[in-house]
Amino acid sequence: MFGVIRELYRNDKRFAFGFTVLAFFVIISFASRFAPYDMRAWNTAPRDLRPSLQHPLGTNSIGQDIMWQAMVATRNSLLLGLIAAAISRVIAIVVGLLSGYKGGLFDRVVMVVTDSFIIIPLFPILILIATILRSSLNMVVLGIVIGLFGWAWDARLFRSQILSLKEREFTKTAVYSGLSTFKIVLSEHLPYIVPLVMATTINNVIWVIGMEVTLSMLGLSNLNTPTIGTMIYWALQYQAIFLEMWNWILTPVTICIVLVLALYMLSTSISEYLDPRTRLQMIRKR
Amino acid sequence: MGVRPIPYYIVALVLLILFAFLVPIFPMAGGYSMGAKVGFNARFIMSLLRHAFLPILSMVTIEIGGWFLQMRNVASNIVEEDYVVYAEASGLPKAKIVFMYIMRNAIIPQITGFALNLGFIFGGALITEIVFAYPGMGYLLYSAILAGDYNLIMGINVFSIVGVSTAMLIVDLIYPLLDPRVRYQ
Numbered sequence: 035m036f037g038v039i040r041e042l043y044r045n046d047k048r049f050a051f052g053f054t055v056l057a058f059f060v061i062i063s064f065a066s067r068f069a070p071y072d073m074r075a076w077n078t079a080p081r082d083l084r085p086s087l088q089h090p091l092g093t094n095s096i097g098q099d100i101m102w103q104a105m106v107a108t109r110n111s112l113l114l115g116l117i118a119a120a121i122s123r124v125i126a127i128v129v130g131l132l133s134g135y136k137g138g139l140f141d142r143v144v145m146v147v148t149d150s151f152i153i154i155p156l157f158p159i160l161i162l163i164a165t166i167l168r169s170s171l172n173m174v175v176l177g178i179v180i181g182l183f184g185w186a187w188d189a190r191l192f193r194s195q196i197l198s199l200k201e202r203e204f205t206k207t208a209v210y211s212g213l214s215t216f217k218i219v220l221s222e223h224l225p226y227i228v229p230l231v232m233a234t235t236i237n238n239v240i241w242v243i244g245m246e247v248t249l250s251m252l253g254l255s256n257l258n259t260p261t262i263g264t265m266i267y268w269a270l271q272y273q274a275i276f277l278e279m280w281n282w283i284l285t286p287v288t289i290c291i292v293l294v295l296a297l298y299m300l301s302t303s304i305s306e307y308l309d310p311r312t313r314l315q316m317i318r319k320r
Numbered sequence: 321m322g323v324r325p326i327p328y329y330i331v332a333l334v335l336l337i338l339f340a341f342l343v344p345i346f347p348m349a350g351g352y353s354m355g356a357k358v359g360f361n362a363r364f365i366m367s368l369l370r371h372a373f374l375p376i377l378s379m380v381t382i383e384i385g386g387w388f389l390q391m392r393n394v395a396s397n398i399v400e401e402d403y404v405v406y407a408e409a410s411g412l413p414k415a416k417i418v419f420m421y422i423m424r425n426a427i428i429p430q431i432t433g434f435a436l437n438l439g440f441i442f443g444g445a446l447i448t449e450i451v452f453a454y455p456g457m458g459y460l461l462y463s464a465i466l467a468g469d470y471n472l473i474m475g476i477n478v479f480s481i482v483g484v485s486t487a488m489l490i491v492d493l494i495y496p497l498l499d500p501r502v503r504y505q
Contacts, residue, residue, distance in 0.1 A: 157446075161465060244327040251329065251447060252462065266333070270451075275341055283337070290330050298325040 042307060052300035055292060063109035069102045074258045085281055092281040095272045104285045107260040108293070114177050114246055114261065115239035121181030122188070123235055127227075129185070130192025131219040135200055145193075151186035159183070160245065164254040171256045176249075180242050188234045195227050229308045236301035240294055247290060262286045262293075329447040332378035336451060339374060346374050349453035375452045379445065383437075387430065394426040428499055435491035438484055 042049040071078040077097035085092045091100040133144040163179055164171065199205065200223075208218045243262070249255045250263025257264050265286035274283040307313055340348040347353070353367045398404060399422065407417050446458035453459070457476060464472035495502045 165465075240325050244325075247327055248329070248447060252450070253466075275337055280337075283333070287330055287333055291326055291334075294325050294327070 038307075042303060046303045046307075048299040049303035052296040052298075052303065055296035056300065059108055059112065059289075059293060059296075062105050063112055066102065066105035066109045069106055071099060071102060073098065073103055073106045073260045082277075082279070091285055092279075094268070094279070094282045095274075095277070096268060100281055100285055103260050103265060104289060107262050107265050107286065108289060110173055110259060110261045111243050111246060111263075111293075112239075114173050114180075115242045117174060117177030118181035118184060118242040119235050119238040121178060122183075122185035122238055123231060125182075126185040126188040126192060126234075127224070127231065130189040131196055131223060132215075133189075134193035134196030135215065135219050135223065137200075141193075145190075148186045148189050151183065152190070154183070156183050157248075160249060161252070161254060164249055168254070168256070173259060173261075176246070176255060177242075180245055184238055184241060188238070191230065191234065192227055195230060196223055199223050199226055229304070233301050233305045233308065236297050236304070240297045240301075243290070243294065262290050266290075326382065328379055328382040329451050331381055332375065332448050332451045335374050335378050335381075347371055351455045371454070375445070375448050375454055378448055387433070390433065391426055391430060394429055395422055398422050398425050424498065428495070431491055431494065431498065435487050438487040 039053070043053060044050075079089065079093045079097055079099045081093060081095055081097045083089055083093040089099050089101065091104065093099055094103070129144060129148065133141040133148075160179070160183070164176075167175060167179070196219075204222060205218065208222050213222075246255065246261060247263035247266065250257070250261060250267050251270070253267060255261070255263065257267060263286075266283070269279075269283040269286070272282075336348065340346050347370060351368065351371055352358070352364065353371075356364055356367050358364060404417065404421055407421050412421075445456065446462060448454070449456045449458035450462055457479070461473065461476050463469075464476065
């Protein structure tokens with residue numbers, strides 16, 4: 035595992051960039067534990083200050099320190115991405131593995147459900163759910179809701195991999211030696227699709243972060259919890275562009291762009307590494 | 321290709337700050353200049369285009385990469401076909417091969433994608449329209465959702481359904497013109 039990371043880090047500039055940026059954001063998220071203010075409260079600092087030593091990125095019009103706000107927001111957005119991605123991964127893996135391995139009627143019924151989840155117009159439904167749950171919408175609930183809708187496509191992807199793994203000989207050996215279905219699927223098939231799971235997880239995190247920003251910009255999530263989306267929402271509400279408060283509006287925008295780009299580069303680099311043809315080219319180039 | 325994963329409204333925000341505020345070439349909000357008389361004349365159309373330019377640009381910047389990739393994939397498959405090899409062997413000029421032999425065949429999936437994308441005109445531009453305060457369908461839908469005006473939401477949905485199905489019908493009728501192999505009996 036670490037050997038692979040070191041190899042990719044040395045040979046692929048995109049991986050190096052993505053990994054460094056992601057590590058930076060993770061460190062920031064941990065550092066946000068030491069925030070001196072309560073980030074949900076307003077008026078904890080003087081308003082509308084330009085960047086200074088005491089407030090490195092200035093303060094905003096509702097009296098919050100932008101640097102600490104951004105750090106907590108990064109942590110919350112990453113956390114949300116991880117929660118939603120973890121939930122949707124578990125569902126996708128279980129559904130994909132079982133329906134691919136079992137086949138028959140079970141497979142057909144499950145795939146009908148999966149296909150309907152793929153074509154459901156997600157955005158209106160999320161708006162509906164967010165309006166209904168708005169009073170009790172915290173990070174975890176939002177993560178669960180988004181996670182419950184993001185698994186279908188990847189379940190199909192995993193299933194297609196299992197369909198070919200099922201025909202290999204080790205599966206038959208496992209069946210004849212009396213392993214149960216769950217054991218075969220988990221200990222024989224899962225290791226083969228772990229790399230694929232990694233790549234789709236990163237893509238899923240990107241998607242979740244984008245979804246959260248969308249919902250927050252519409253004012254549909256819990257607006258007191260600082261996330262990248264709610265920071266943009268409040269900056270737009272207080273007309274930060276007209277007031278020329280670049281430190282307020284550009285901080286979340288920059289974080290969003292850099293974070294998404296870093297994750298995207300990580301995922302393309304990993305999936306290229308996993309594709310045997312491009313990996314051969316990589317080895318030849320060296 | 322790097323811009324593809326960035327949410328399009330973030331690009332919209334950046335464009336808004338750059339070209340409407342720092343370098344005020346384009347207006348910040350609205351569908352046409354205030355006080356302009358609505359009518360079919362050059363001045364009104366110019367003002368309409370000026371206001372629509374940034375929202376369009378923000379969406380095009382993001383979408384163009386995907387379209388490019390798709391066109392490239394299809395074209396690289398068609399290049400291997402026998403008739404392209406034959407055209408090259410018979411010494412046709414390169415421009416003619418590219419436009420008459422490759423592009424005409426590669427453009428068909430693009431037309432299908434275009435028709436499917438027409439659906440997003442009504443729903444997908446929601447946030448772009450909010451960022452630019454553009455008085456379009458998405459903005460109307462947003463205010464309808466906020467006000468809980470279910471009749472208006474239903475009306476907008478009917479519009480978008482009719483729009484998408486009409487677009488699909490037109491594209492279905494255009495296919496035979498583009499691809500002689502398609503025939504409707």
